[in-house]
Amino acid sequence: MKALPTETLLIDGPDGTIELLVDAPQQARGVALVCHPHPLFGGANTNKVAHTLARTLRDLGYIALRPNFRGVGRSEGAHDNGGAETADMRAVLDWARANWELDDSSPVVLAGFSFGAFVQTRVARRLAEAGHPASWLILVGTAAGFVEGARQYDTEAVGPDTLVIHGSKDETVRLENVLAWAEPLEVPVIVVPGADHFFHGRLHVLRDIINRAACECGEPEEGHT
Numbered sequence: 001m002k003a004l005p006t007e008t009l010l011i012d013g014p015d016g017t018i019e020l021l022v023d024a025p026q027q028a029r030g031v032a033l034v035c036h037p038h039p040l041f042g043g044a045n046t047n048k049v050a051h052t053l054a055r056t057l058r059d060l061g062y063i064a065l066r067p068n069f070r071g072v073g074r075s076e077g078a079h080d081n082g083g084a085e086t087a088d089m090r091a092v093l094d095w096a097r098a099n100w101e102l103d104d105s106s107p108v109v110l111a112g113f114s115f116g117a118f119v120q121t122r123v124a125r126r127l128a129e130a131g132h133p134a135s136w137l138i139l140v141g142t143a144a145g146f147v148e149g150a151r152q153y154d155t156e157a158v159g160p161d162t163l164v165i166h167g168s169k170d171e172t173v174r175l176e177n178v179l180a181w182a183e184p185l186e187v188p189v190i191v192v193p194g195a196d197h198f199f200h201g202r203l204h205v206l207r208d209i210i211n212r213a214a215c216e217c218g219e220p221e222e223g224h225t
Helices: 048-059 083-099 115-129 175-185 203-216
Strands: 007-013 016-023 030-035 062-067 108-113 136-140 145-147 151-153 162-167 189-192
Touching: 007 083, 016 048, 016 083, 030 048, 030 083, 030 115, 048 062, 048 108, 048 136, 048 203, 062 083, 083 115, 108 115, 115 136, 145 175, 162 175, 162 203, 175 189, 189 203
Parallel strands: 030 062, 030 108, 108 136, 136 162, 162 189
Antiparallel strands: 007 016, 016 062, 145 151
16 A cells, blocks of 8 residues: 655644654554654664654554654754653654544554663553553663663563564663563563664564564554555
8 A cells, every 4th residue: 555755744842843754654543653762862763763663663554653852853842861752752642643533542552762762661651651551562772771871771661562672782772781671571572683773784674573563463564665
């Protein structure tokens, strides 16, 4: 099925404008929010992993939204280590529900890469606390524990409807960090042999893992465009 052209939109957030890219299918079954890596280290919604997540979820029938975190591109506000960013992402979801006239029962997928994955664990918790949990959480290169650049992440707990993917040769977020976070939660971690933090040369593997997982949980796989 042919997808709609990618759009760039500006919407109102809690502290100013939020810029986002929208990848939509012809017929949507729900919304997917995709978060990019750390904004102070070059992260933006054009990141290749975020792009792969968005296009894969679009092809599964979701309206894929890729916001720029505050301070990136035309998104206003100052970096807040995940706090204000979580509120911004909630605002994007609220806007999406109103814009596409979706109710609280419409599926919501949260996907994130690196710092974006860390933020999505916070968004997931707040959605669950509000009584409207996400239907699926996809975390790639999840920032957890001590990360290169002297940053410490106390990543939120996640539930069973979570797909965690990590590279065996990730030198930014060590695999052992993610395993230590996932072990007490009893959440499986899919390890991609030879993959670095940015999945150079293995983005197709990332896409295939998500598509296989979607088929296993009953998601209809659309034709890729």
